[in-house]
Amino acid sequence: MINYLKNRFQLSDSGASEIIRAIVSGAFLAISNMIPMIIIMVFTKGLLEGGLPSLQTFVILICGGALVMFVLYYVNYNDTYTVVYSEAKTLRINLAEKLKELPLSFFSKHDMSDLAQAIMKDITDIEHALSHAIPKFYSNLIAFVLISILLLVWNVPLGLSIIIPTILSFAFLYLSKSIQIRETNKYFVKLRENAEKFQQAIELQQEIKSYRLEEATRKDVAASIEDSEKIHIRAEFAQAIPVTLSGFIVRSMLGVTIFVGSILYANDGVTLLYLLGYILASSRISEAILDIQMNFAEMLYIDSRVKNIQSINETAIQSGESAEIRDTAIEFKDVTFAYDDNHVINGVSFTAPAGKVTALVGPSGGGKTTALRLASRLYDYDQGEIRIDGRDMKNIATEDLFKKISIVFQDVTLFNTTVLENIRIGRPDASDEEVKEAARLANCDEFVLKLPNGYETMIGENGGKLSGGERQRLSIARAILKNSPIILLDEISAALDIENEKRIQDSLNSLIKGRTVIIISHRMKSIENADTIVVLKDGLVEAAGNHQELLDRSTTYREMIDKSRLTDAFTY
Known part of the structure; x- marks a missing residue:
């Protein structure tokens, strides 16, 4: 039962165990709801036989029954609600921990709004079902089975008069299960699409206003909302009609x-007392069955949410063993990689020697940035090997690998916190003085000291209050602060002016001494002195060597050098 609940609703071990406790206490509570009926039967029996029980007996029965029901209600409430809120917290933490262990390729295939919805909205819906539907469904079902057995033992025809309509209603509801799930899934998918559209409309306001797309965007969002309304109505009908019938x-x-009871009573097949008892039981059981059906409908409603979380939990994580990396040379051996069906790296082999600078150059779309991401294990390659310290990178724990690597990508990600804390991400235990020294080396002082609160200035979502060049320099400061033996740089000077580029180059020249560096740059002048230059074209290594060797051997490299010189000479 524990494994079933864990797999069915993506619960933790403790959560599944607690839900079983809630089901058991709920079953006792559901059975105890028959106590008022029993007291009525005792009273009726005395009335029919001409000898009512004493007042003391009634007081004892009523008070005793109320006490039993209160205790069971208290236990069930604690087992259900208190524990469920703790389990919801555990689900969110476990899901966040899972996401932390997944490769970057997973996030490139999923919209960020989908993942945010999974952590917040999906688990909220599951939390509601755990506290209101799931325990009550199973506990009422168990209570119904037990009570039905007793009703059959006491009188088979009357027992069947209660059981058969119940079974027919369950059968009808179960047969409509696939329709309910299908329509609910459609609504679930539409909600995701809407979230993506809303997020896109908010994030792309600059482009929307620049190209006067306000009206087109408004119509697109409005049409999506209208479709969502129609799909939601169909989903509600898909649930409401079977449940109502x-x-x-x-x-x-x-x-x-x-x-049935009247026929039996007329033929002396049942006493009046028994008939009254079955009528009362029928009334009470019908209420419980209606609750079961509503709970069943809610369980179907969260089916899409559970499957969404299950798909995340079942995604393979980046595994590996703990290792101390000493030799920082990075070797690509016949590596292939594809984004879905789009092959970007096709049998690439080259070595970035330890303590040397390796530059990746080539036309756009040649696989340079992808190779850099593979070298940092932000993505896992499909075939071949990337070896570091003589071991396949996939066999090294990512935590140990990331300790040795500093990365500066062209697309900078900053957090909505202070300048100081954004740089400190490079090394969380760094002192304020060390953070500011890294900022100085990355040429950040110039603009940071002009901010309203200096290093304590909040920079907005993804550094929205800073320019592109300023954001890039903060990212470089992080890498300087981390002080790793392996440095990966992707177009770091793309957003810098000439003066700042010279200063950054001076800082990097001192930073990269004695370190393993892989750099991507379209400014050919900046990589001419690299120890090794690898030319990537169409996902393949066309040639590798130093600047002079490639001028002699690589047509692509010569063309890039010639175009770079023409660009430098270009004027408006």
């Missing part, structure tokens, strides 16, 4: 019980 069958239970 099943409820109608359940509500007929009382009439069936009275009809």
